[in-house]
Amino acid sequence: MYAFEMERPETLADAVAALKDEEAQALGGGQTLIPTMKQRLAQPGRLISLAGIAEMKGIDSDDDGRLCIGGGTTHGAIAAQSDYPALAALASRIGDPAVRNRGTIGGSVANNDPSACYPAACLASNATIVTNAREIAADDFFLGMFTTALEEGEIVTEVRFPVPEAANYQKFAQPASRFPLVGVFVAKFSDGVRVAVTGASEGGVFRWSEAETALSDNFSAAALDDLNVSADGMISDLHGSGAYRAHLIKVMTGRAVTAAG
């Protein structure tokens, strides 16, 4: 770790102002950023902690029945809510208790790790990512591995989740990190089914549209029988080939559909 300054603003406005500094970077729960800094792979001169900003924390519902989760809300808090059980289950399987008690949903979506869990939930739920400046549909937010639509210094203040009729997240854990080797989030809404896949693609989280079409007609694992995912563009590494990941997408999608019921 290199030396750095640290600020703890108490309002969003102060945080936004503090982040105007070229050297400044937002600190959420630090569960990704701090290890990176310890390895000296990141060296922000100034960290702006979002942990003291009350207006960025908590879980609420809006008039459209969407579940609105503050960007500074921890995985632990999300795991404890019962309005969106599939999302709670997802959060409850991130890391360990220490990670869940510090890590935040805002940090996770802003980071957009190709193996992160929330991006799949956001994309499958057709969530809206709210920042200090604007609202961005999940479809327009995740732009590829570690890349999002966020501008420099923009803060994720809230994520709004439409709550599906039925949903389930299947995480097939990479044996070492226990991040998803493949994670599939299936969400069934009255107007159709959305399927989002994380962990698998070199392009980061994506929607499996063929499956969405098939499942919108027939919400059962059997509807996937004739579909296959191509191994092109899938991540190949120590833990699994592209072909294996492509295969797992289908298996995990089927299991998510069955579990969602």
Added chain:
Amino acid sequence: MPKDHGIGASPKRREDIRFLTGDGRYTDDINLAGQAYVHFLRSDVAHGRIRSIDMAAAAGMPGVVRIFTGEDFADIGGLPCGWCVTDRHGNPMQEPKHPVLAHGKVRHVGDPICAVVAETLSQARDAAEAIVVDIEELPAVIDMKKAVQDGAIKVHDDLASNLCYDWGFIEDNKAAVDEAFKAAHHVTTLELVNNRLIANPMEPRVAVGQWEKGTGDYTLYTTSQNPHVIRLLMGAFVLGIPEHKLRVVSPDVGGGFGTKIFHYAEEAFCTFAAKACRRPVKWTSSRSEAFMSDAHGRDHVSKIELAMDAEGMFTALRTDTYANMGAYLSTFAPSVPTWLHGILMAGNYKTPLIYVNVKAVFTNTVPVDAYRGAGRPEATYQLERVIDKAARETGRDPIALRRQNFITEFPYATPVAVEYDTGDYHATMDKLIEIADLAGFDARLAESKTRGKLRGLGVNCYIEACGIAPSNLVGQLGARAGLYESATVRVNATGGLVVMTGSHSHGQGHETAFPQVVADMIGIPEDMIEIVHGDTANAPMGMGTYGSRSLAVGGSAMVRATEKIIAKAKKIAAHIMEASDQDIELKDGKFTVAGTDKSLAWGDVTLAAYVPHNYPLKDLEPGLEETAFYDPNNFTYPSGAYCCEVEVDPDTGKVTIERFAAADDFGNIINPMIVDGQVHGGIAQGIGQALLEACAYDENGQLISASYMDYAMPRADDMPMFTVDHSCQTPCTHNPLGVKGCGEAGAIGSPPAVVNAVCDALQRAGKNVTHIDMPLSPARVWAAMNDATANEGAAQPAARSSGSAEGRSLGGQA
């Protein structure tokens, strides 16, 4: 009724209170006045020639005390190797130099190039980043089989080749073995890889060097399993410090698993730099450094062939192994694939003819040395896998095939140079069948099927040779050290006593188990006995802890010293009670004169030893302190039978261990709870190797499993509840306690059980998969299931390209 104290009781481990409440004193807890910190700048390429090192900018950075390079060590000895193997042709192995800091060349990712000593650790790191090292990168030597081909790039330019040795065991039997194969009714062949592992003790390595200007004395605090060995190796061979001027202290050590046996460059550096800088110098390994500087384990690529007659009797066994040494010879590296591996190849079986060939090879990887089991897991894995395959090929029951070949008469001289003293392999197999409930397997199989899971059953035996070792024997085999152990028993005036032992404890529970023995011998409470170890300033010269030797060898030394104490105490008691010492009995802490009602308490006698008023001063020195050195007559030979039941998810290839049972024969048992724990830990590591752990390098010699993000350690939820039993006991015949070692058995016996079980599950499901190389990750199992024609190591990337195992166990995609 279980005993509540002494031998056979299970008192809770007294040391755990301080470990679990944060009151342990580990090397990193030691901070000396004025200490500086060192950061090692390590090579990020696997192989290269150092063209230049520019330290100008770094030297002027804040807090920098001094920067060292290989030049500073040019006149100093390299790190020595403690074992010289003689090859098939009678020549000594090739032994490269191992400089403290790289000199001329870097030979693996992590090889230290510069050492920056600074006031703080961050200043040392900052300065290290300002050093510019110009390296001409050379092609990395990674594949062992390619490494020994003519014209291969050499890891060490001054050696003839990358072949450390080509060892044949027993060379004189080779022709007879080959003949037996020609005459065989059936031959089963298996090519397999014993995957490279990283030990990962919870506490990373630490070293603090100190030099006293006033006396010229050095002290090294280090995370070692054997401080005396470090004192000897580092003092005599590296730095030229006589032992009386060098103290080595290894306080609480948070796990070793073998990787803390060896003498490492960082220890020598801190000791050297303490004098050079005139202040203590401390190094604490980061976890990332541990991955690329702690000696790795295993990494064998083997072919094993088993010859049988028409009745299924084993007639001959032949193996051919490439063993990775890494870039340099770590302290005991040459012994692991040879003596600790070859002598195990008979296993539990009467196979009359055996020939083992091992080629040890230098590569541009971290040095490889002993890791829990050290050579014996590699031997057991080959043998117990090939027997399973042979049973399948010849349509025999794998348990029956083993039983018909069991050694049943003891002592038994194997064709691989060792003599087993005791054992009863049918007894442990019978016990296993009972505790594993093999009778219920079919019902469990059917139940798994209803859930769409493939269930499999794997059974194997193991024998191991531990409690190492007779010094004269290992001397003939090339050891450059003796392998005795020592103990000093110091009785205090008030009756309590301290045992100073060379057996280092770093998780084994010596502080609890050793007192149980002494307490039983004298008949006093265990809390009157303190175990002291880990400091060359107070323990007698001892060889340390590894090879499951602490109780069998160190405990025997302690028994011998205590016997001397008791003999002397009896003389004192005889004098006071005016009797002959022949008539004195010691029981329950009381001396009595046989046939009388005269008695004296233990404390009365110990007090008399130090306040010798009524004392036979003419015949007996005052005081009560005795030392014994114990050199074993033979190895001890624990054995057992293990059983694993798995479920395989046919859609994902994921393996879960549903049941695991171990029936071990460890001879007599001192503390059954500690033995259970040792077996549990060993099995967990074996399951880790079988299912999870893979130390992987890519073609360029980059370590791609360089953190816990990619190196999968076993976790609690990867484990089933273990059923372990050690009621089958054939006591060791040659040590005073009748004990065998239990520390490594679990790691030796468990990997083949897991792999046998997975292969069984797949075969029961109609998949023609006869072998999958470890770790049996979901990806590998799935690939094997879906590519069942290329079944020899189908999931092994190396195997797929050439049709036979390539010379590396390392890496690449699954």
